[in-house]
Amino acid sequence: MLEAMALRGAKFAVPANEEKADRIGDLVARASHGSGEAFGQLYQLYVDRIYNYIYYKTGHSVDAEDLTEQVFIKAWEAIRRFRFEGKPFAAWLFKVARNVVIDHYRTRKSNSDLSEVISAIAHEGDPEDFAQRRATAQLLMSAIRRLTDEQQQVILLKFIDGMDNTEISATMGKKEGAIRALQYRALLALQRILQDERYGLERRPARATS
Amino acid sequence: MSEPEEILEQVLSGELTRQEAIERRPDLKDTLTLLTDLADDLQALPRYKPDPEFRHRARMRLLQHIQESKRRRRWWEPVFEPIHGLPGWASRVSAVVIAGGGLTFGVSYASASALPDDRLYPVKRAVEQVQVAMATSDEAKAITYLDLADRRAAEIAATAPDLDEIRLDRLTNDYGAALLKVSAAVQTLPDPSAALLDKVQARVASQATELEARAVNSAGRPAVQDKLVQAEVVASNVVDRVSLVAEKKGKPGPRDVQLAVNPPAAATAAAASLPTPRASASAAASAAANPSPAPSSATQYANPGAAPAPPSSSAPSAGTTALDTLFDRLWNEVSAAPFMGQRVRTQLEVDVANAKQAARAGKSEAAIADMNAFVSQLQAAVTAHQATQYTANRLTAQAKAIISALQSPAPGGYGLRTLPPQR
Numbered sequence: 001m002l003e004a005m006a007l008r009g010a011k012f013a014v015p016a017n018e019e020k021a022d023r024i025g026d027l028v029a030r031a032s033h034g035s036g037e038a039f040g041q042l043y044q045l046y047v048d049r050i051y052n053y054i055y056y057k058t059g060h061s062v063d064a065e066d067l068t069e070q071v072f073i074k075a076w077e078a079i080r081r082f083r084f085e086g087k088p089f090a091a092w093l094f095k096v097a098r099n100v101v102i103d104h105y106r107t108r109k110s111n112s113d114l115s116e117v118i119s120a121i122a123h124e125g126d127p128e129d130f131a132q133r134r135a136t137a138q139l140l141m142s143a144i145r146r147l148t149d150e151q152q153q154v155i156l157l158k159f160i161d162g163m164d165n166t167e168i169s170a171t172m173g174k175k176e177g178a179i180r181a182l183q184y185r186a187l188l189a190l191q192r193i194l195q196d197e198r199y200g201l202e203r204r205p206a207r208a209t210s
Numbered sequence: 211m212s213e214p215e216e217i218l219e220q221v222l223s224g225e226l227t228r229q230e231a232i233e234r235r236p237d238l239k240d241t242l243t244l245l246t247d248l249a250d251d252l253q254a255l256p257r258y259k260p261d262p263e264f265r266h267r268a269r270m271r272l273l274q275h276i277q278e279s280k281r282r283r284r285w286w287e288p289v290f291e292p293i294h295g296l297p298g299w300a301s302r303v304s305a306v307v308i309a310g311g312g313l314t315f316g317v318s319y320a321s322a323s324a325l326p327d328d329r330l331y332p333v334k335r336a337v338e339q340v341q342v343a344m345a346t347s348d349e350a351k352a353i354t355y356l357d358l359a360d361r362r363a364a365e366i367a368a369t370a371p372d373l374d375e376i377r378l379d380r381l382t383n384d385y386g387a388a389l390l391k392v393s394a395a396v397q398t399l400p401d402p403s404a405a406l407l408d409k410v411q412a413r414v415a416s417q418a419t420e421l422e423a424r425a426v427n428s429a430g431r432p433a434v435q436d437k438l439v440q441a442e443v444v445a446s447n448v449v450d451r452v453s454l455v456a457e458k459k460g461k462p463g464p465r466d467v468q469l470a471v472n473p474p475a476a477a478t479a480a481a482a483s484l485p486t487p488r489a490s491a492s493a494a495a496s497a498a499a500n501p502s503p504a505p506s507s508a509t510q511y512a513n514p515g516a517a518p519a520p521p522s523s524s525a526p527s528a529g530t531t532a533l534d535t536l537f538d539r540l541w542n543e544v545s546a547a548p549f550m551g552q553r554v555r556t557q558l559e560v561d562v563a564n565a566k567q568a569a570r571a572g573k574s575e576a577a578i579a580d581m582n583a584f585v586s587q588l589q590a591a592v593t594a595h596q597a598t599q600y601t602a603n604r605l606t607a608q609a610k611a612i613i614s615a616l617q618s619p620a621p622g623g624y625g626l627r628t629l630p631p632q633r
Binding site for chain 1: 214215216218219222241244245248249251252253255256257258259260261264265268269271272273275276277279
């Protein structure tokens with residue numbers, strides 16, 4: 001877990017502008033024609049996001065490493081079938097990642113726990129509200145994992161990965177309106193779970209800055 | 211617009227401040243506050259990055275996997291090369307389907323016997339490319355190319371009289387290319403198995419014999435004959451080289467090393483390719499047209515114990531009949547047949563000589579019995595790997611023609627212009 005470097009609050013580079021999208025489109029096109037070098041670049045661009053997503057899904061750094069590797073190998077095998085029809089590559093890649101995680105749990109009864117995530121937070125050098133953050137993270141993580149798969153997906157993609165609704169819509173194969181509704185219901189469900197866990201308004205003081 | 215999920219989205223995307231949102235939907239105040247706080251909490255959760263070392267190692271493994279998967283794919287690349295004579299997609303699809311092994315048996319079976327004129331011929335060639343690509347060991351590759359050489363030789367033999375020169379040229383070049391691969395494989399293998407050497411020698415020699423026979427028969431088309439002779443010379447040359455390899459291995463050549471001991475003069479002149487040395491080619495052509503045992507092989511085959519008098523030299527002058535000519539030709543072929551065991555050869559020569567004498571003495575029954583013995587000895591020799599099937603078939607056909615002539619001596623019936631005077 002020590003190697004799981006947590007960067008609190010830091011967003012991953014999400015290709016937002018057109019120039020970046022063009023570059024990724026070019027890399028995808030080359031990779032789909034067999035360029036290992038182009039796919040290597042795609043790996044560099046996306047490995048952190050995929051790892052983080054899987055880490056949140058599994059709560060286990062060793063699993064996250066294994067599965068991240070699997071995602072990219074599967075993606076390479078499948079990239080020839082991928083048609084870059086304006087859909088974001090990230091959406092496709094996260095679909096692959098989600099399936100890899102689902103397969104992982106199908107074949108192996110999950111015994112992962114959140115202790116690692118919590119410990120990783122504990123190792124962050126930010127002593128000020130350490131106990132508060134730890135408790136918050138612990139509660140949030142366990143609550144997220146009690147959501148339905150779709151709710152979990154939208155929460156992870158939107159708030160943990162930082163995708164915009166267009167990308168989430170492409171990843172989940174739903175219209176953006178449906179994503180907005182799903183996001184609302186997911187947050188409501190999460191809130192309810194947290195309330196059940198006595199996580200409520202009283203935790204606010206430590207987060208007053210936001 | 212005023213739906214709760216839309217309001218929440220506008221807050222999350224920064225279009226509205228919380229305050230503005232609550233002003234629009236005061237009834238949702240508590241919910242919106244809770245949910246936007248929650249969203250903030252979620253966004254504040256740590257992002258986990260993989261350990262840089264893992265990141266690097268995983269990348270290396272991924273690139274290695276990519277390289278390997280490309281190498282595996284290279285396997286199939288031959289399939290995707292366009293096949294001459296068939297639309298690109300058709301040959302690709304056929305080759306993939308056939309190599310993949312589905313409906314396949316029928317098609318590949320049908321295409322296996324396809325000749326250059328047939329519609330399935332390009333399919334056959336495409337399947338062959340896959341077979342070559344699938345052969346993994348060097349020895350397996352040698353055998354695969356040997357199979358290809360066999361097929362090309364058979365195709366040449368079956369179509370040579372009808373093919374135009376360009377296509378025959380392509381076919382003989384393909385044959386030469388396959389043979390060169392066989393030859394190169396045998397010569398570069400660190401320790402070629404005796405079975406492989408045997409197989410290559412026997413089969414290429416058989417091909418040479420077959421091509422030689424076709425060359426003899428195509429005297430009417432000099433261009434075709436030239437090509438056939440060239441191919442035959444290359445084949446003989448390859449047999450020669452393979453025999454050398456076998457000898458170096460301390461293994462005596464199988465059954466008969468006539469071609470190795472005494473290769474056609476042109477074979478040594480011609481490089482192991484298909485150039486067109488006019489002089490040597492025509493020299494070989496004339497040699498092929500008049501097959502006669504070379505001096506060294508004649509002495510080699512002369513068995514002091516049971517040397518039969520060569521019929522052609524014993525009774526060439528007066529009273530030579532069409533039947534005599536058949537006997538003489540058969541005797542010559544037996545004595546010149548490649549890869550035949552010494553004892554078998556002698557026995558067969560004795561049979562022919564005896565049959566000829568009996569026929570000349572009017573003893574048709576005895577002559578037929580001798581020829582039947584000749585045929586059954588040939589079959590036994592093939593079973594004992596003392597003669598090649600091709601040679602046996604050829605000699606058997608000639609023996610049967612003689613038997614037929616002996617049984618029904620009607621003039622003209624078997625191309626016999628004159629009857630033996632004894633009959």
